[in-house]
Amino acid sequence: MLLVIVLIIGIICYPKLTKAFRVLTFTIPVTLLFDSLSKFAARLYKTNALVLHLECLALYILYAMVYYHLFRRKKIKKFIFTSTIAVVVFAGINAVFLQPLSRIFPSYLYIVTNTLLVIFSVLLFRQMLLYPTSISITSQGIFWFNTSMLFFSTTMFLNLALVNYWAKLYKNEMIYDFWYASYYILNILTGVALICNRREGRQKIMAQER
Amino acid sequence: MDRHINIKDDNINLAVIVTGLTFAFLVFSVVYFVVLYRNRQLKNKKEQDELHANYRQELLKTQLEVQEQTLNYISSEIHDNITQVLSFVKLTLGNIASGVEDEKKSKVIETRELVAQTITDLRDLSKSLSFEYISSQGLIRTIEKEVERVNKSGLIHVSLEQDGSSYPLGEQRELVLFRIFQESLNNTLKHAAAHHLKIMLRYHTDLFMLMLDDDGSGFFVEKLGNKTGSGLRNIENRATLIGGTATIDSSPGKGCSVKVVLDPLRQQLF
Numbered sequence: 001m002l003l004v005i006v007l008i009i010g011i012i013c014y015p016k017l018t019k020a021f022r023v024l025t026f027t028i029p030v031t032l033l034f035d036s037l038s039k040f041a042a043r044l045y046k047t048n049a050l051v052l053h054l055e056c057l058a059l060y061i062l063y064a065m066v067y068y069h070l071f072r073r074k075k076i077k078k079f080i081f082t083s084t085i086a087v088v089v090f091a092g093i094n095a096v097f098l099q100p101l102s103r104i105f106p107s108y109l110y111i112v113t114n115t116l117l118v119i120f121s122v123l124l125f126r127q128m129l130l131y132p133t134s135i136s137i138t139s140q141g142i143f144w145f146n147t148s149m150l151f152f153s154t155t156m157f158l159n160l161a162l163v164n165y166w167a168k169l170y171k172n173e174m175i176y177d178f179w180y181a182s183y184y185i186l187n188i189l190t191g192v193a194l195i196c197n198r199r200e201g202r203q204k205i206m207a208q209e210r
Numbered sequence: 211m212d213r214h215i216n217i218k219d220d221n222i223n224l225a226v227i228v229t230g231l232t233f234a235f236l237v238f239s240v241v242y243f244v245v246l247y248r249n250r251q252l253k254n255k256k257e258q259d260e261l262h263a264n265y266r267q268e269l270l271k272t273q274l275e276v277q278e279q280t281l282n283y284i285s286s287e288i289h290d291n292i293t294q295v296l297s298f299v300k301l302t303l304g305n306i307a308s309g310v311e312d313e314k315k316s317k318v319i320e321t322r323e324l325v326a327q328t329i330t331d332l333r334d335l336s337k338s339l340s341f342e343y344i345s346s347q348g349l350i351r352t353i354e355k356e357v358e359r360v361n362k363s364g365l366i367h368v369s370l371e372q373d374g375s376s377y378p379l380g381e382q383r384e385l386v387l388f389r390i391f392q393e394s395l396n397n398t399l400k401h402a403a404a405h406h407l408k409i410m411l412r413y414h415t416d417l418f419m420l421m422l423d424d425d426g427s428g429f430f431v432e433k434l435g436n437k438t439g440s441g442l443r444n445i446e447n448r449a450t451l452i453g454g455t456a457t458i459d460s461s462p463g464k465g466c467s468v469k470v471v472l473d474p475l476r477q478q479l480f
Contacts, residue, residue, distance in 0.1 A: 125243055132250040147240055158232055178229065 002184060003032045006191040013198035020069035021141055021197040024190065027062045031187075034058070049099075053106045057091045060084070060113040063149065067120040070142060072131070076123060083116055107160055117153040121146050141197030148189030155182045270451045274386070278341055285339035288332050296332070300325045334359050338392070341385060349384040350376050350411065353391055357409065365399060367406050374413035379474055383452045387420055387470065390448050390456070393441050394422045394468045402426025402466060418454075420470045428460045445470075 010025035017025065034055035038048040064084045071077055087109075094108050095101040124146045137143050159179045303322040307315050337343040337355070344352045350372065357368045379387065391409070398404050404426030412419040431442075442458050445468060449456035454472030 129243075129247060129250055132247055132254050134251065134255065137244055137247050137251075150240070151236055154236060155232065158229060162229075 002187050003028060003035070006187050006194070007032065009191045010194050013194045016198045017194065018069070018141075018197060018200075020066045021145070021194060023062060023065045023069065024145060025194065027059060027066075028187075028190070030058055030062060031055070047103060049103055049105055050101050053091065053095050053099075053101050053109065056106055056109045056113060057088065060087055060117070063117055064120070066145070067117075067124065070124060070127075070145075072127060080120065087113060087116070110156060110160060114153040114156040117149055121150040121153065125150075135200065139196055139199065141193040141195075141200060144189050144193035144196055148186050148193065151189070152182055152186040267451065270447050274389075274448070274451065277389075278385070281339040282341050285336045285343075288336040288339070293329050293332050293336070296325055296329045300329065331359075344385055344388050345381045348376075349379065349387055352388055353409065353411070356392070356395065360395065360399075360407075366404055368395075368409065369406070370409045370411070372411045372413070376411070376413050377474065379418060379472075383472070386448050386452045390445050390468075390470055391420065391422065393445055393448075397441050398422070398424045398426060398466070402428075404465065416473060416475060418472050418474045421467065423465065423467045425465045428462045428464045428466055430462065431458055431460050 007028045010028050014022060014025055034051055038051040038055070041048040041051050061084060064080050064087075068077055068080045071080070090112060091106075091109050094106060098108055099106050124142070128142065128146075133140070155178075159182060162178060300322055303318055303325065307318040307322065310318060334355070338352070338359070347355070354370060357370050360366060360368050378384070395407070398407050402424050404424035406425050408421075408423045410419070410421040410423070412421070445458065446456045449470050449472070452472060453476050454470050457469045457471070458466070459469070460466035
C-alpha cells in the first residue's frame with residue numbers, strides 16, 4: 001500500500017523531476033513488481049530466491065544510475081559504472097556457483113550491493129558538503145534520498161545478521177518486522193525526496209521565468 | 211531448559227542493543243551532517259556576500275575612475291582649446307573695436323565683454339571638473355568657489371557654514387565628497403525649484419558631515435529608491451565607496467536634505 005502511494009507521488013511529480021529522481025521513480029514499480037512476484041513464487045514454489053536474486057540486481061542497477069546522475073566528479077561516475085558491471089558479473093557467478101539461483105537467498109549479493117550503496121551515500125554526503133547550495137537541507141530531495149539509502153543499506157547488514165542468526169534460532173516474527181520497518185523508512189523517505197525534488201524543479205523553472 | 215531461555219533472552223537483548231546503537235549512530239550521523247551542512251551554507255553565504263560587496267566596490271571604483279578621466283579630459287579641452295580660441299576671438303574683437311565707427315564699436319565691445327565673461331565661466335567650470343584643481347585647493351576651498359559661482363549666476367541663494375576646524379580627509383575622499391556635493395547641487399538647480407540652499411560642513415574628531423538642505427518642492431524618496439542610475443542612487447553609492455553613509459530626506463513641499471556622514475579615522479582603500 002505504501003509503495004502504491006509513493007508510486008502515485010512519483011507519477012504526479014515525474015514531469016518536474018530531475019534525471020536522477022526520474023530514475024528513482026522507476027525503482028518503485030520495480031520493487032512493487034518484484035515484491036508481488038516474490039510472494040507469488042513463495043506460495044507457488046515454496047522459494048522466492050530467484051526473484052530476490054533478480055530484484056537485488058535490478059534495484060542496485062537503478063540506484064547506481066540515480067547516484068551516477070547525482071555525482072559531479074567524473075572519477076566517481078566511472079567508479080559507479082565499473083562497479084555496476086562488476087556487480088552484474090558477480091551476481092552471475094553467485095547465482096551459478098555460490099548461492100544457486102533457485103534455492104538460496106542471495107545474501108552475498110546483498111552484502112556487496114549494500115556495501116557499495118553505503119560508499120556512494122557517504123561520497124554523496126561529502127559532495128554535498130563540498131558544494132552546499134542556498135536551499136535549506138530539509139527541502140532538498142537529494143538529502144532525503146541519500147539519508148534513506150544510508151539507513152536502508154546500513155540496516156540491511158543488521159537485517160541479514162538478524163535473519164541468518166536469530167531467526168533460525170527463535171523463529172521470531174519481530175525480526176522480520178524490523179526488516180519491513182527498514183523498507184517502510186526507505187519508501188517514506190523516497191516519497192519525501194520526490195516531493196522535495198519536484199519543489200526544487202518548480203522553483204528553478206519559476207526562477208528561469210523571472 | 212531455564213539456562214537455554216536465559217541464553218535466548220541474552221541474545222535478544224544483544225540484538226536490541228545492537229539495533230538500537232546502529233539506529234542511534236545513524237541518526238547522530240545524519241544530524242551531525244545537517245549541522246555541518248548548515249555551517250557550510252552560512253560560511254558560503256558570508257563569502258558570497260563579501261565577494262559581492264567587493265565586486266560592487268570595484269565596479270563603483272572603476273566607474274568613478276572612468277568618470278574622473280572623462281571630466282579631466284573635458285576640463286583640459288575647455289582650458290586648452292575652447293578658452294584659447296575664445297581668448298583669440300576676444301583679442302581680435304579688441305583690435306576690430308579700435309578701427310570701426312562708434313555705433314558698431316559699442317556692439318563689438320559688448321560682444322567682447324560677453325566673450326570675456328564666457329571665458330571666465332568656462333575657466334571656473336574647467337576648474338570644478340579638474341581632479342588636480344580640487345586636490346590642490348582642498349574640499350572647502352573648492353566648495354566655496356562653486357558656491358560663489360552659483361551665487362553669481364543668481365539662480366539660487368547658497369549659504370555655506372562650517373562647524374569645527376577643517377582637517378584633510380584624503381585626496382580621493384575629498385574628490386568623491388565634492389562630486390556628491392556637485393550631484394546634489396545639480397539636482398537642486400535642475401529639479402527642486404528652490405530659492406535657498408544651505409550647505410553645512412561639520413568637522414568633528416570622529417565624525418565628518420556634509421549636508422545640503424534646500425527649500426524646494428521636494429519629492430517622495432521611496433518612489434525614486436529603486437531607480438538604478440539615478441542621481442540619488444549615485445550619491446549613496448559614492449558615499450559607500452568612501453566608507454560613509456548618505457541619507458536623503460525629502461517629502462513634497464518640504465524641500466530636500468542630503469546628508470553624508472563618515473568616520474574620518476576609519477581607513478578606507480579608496
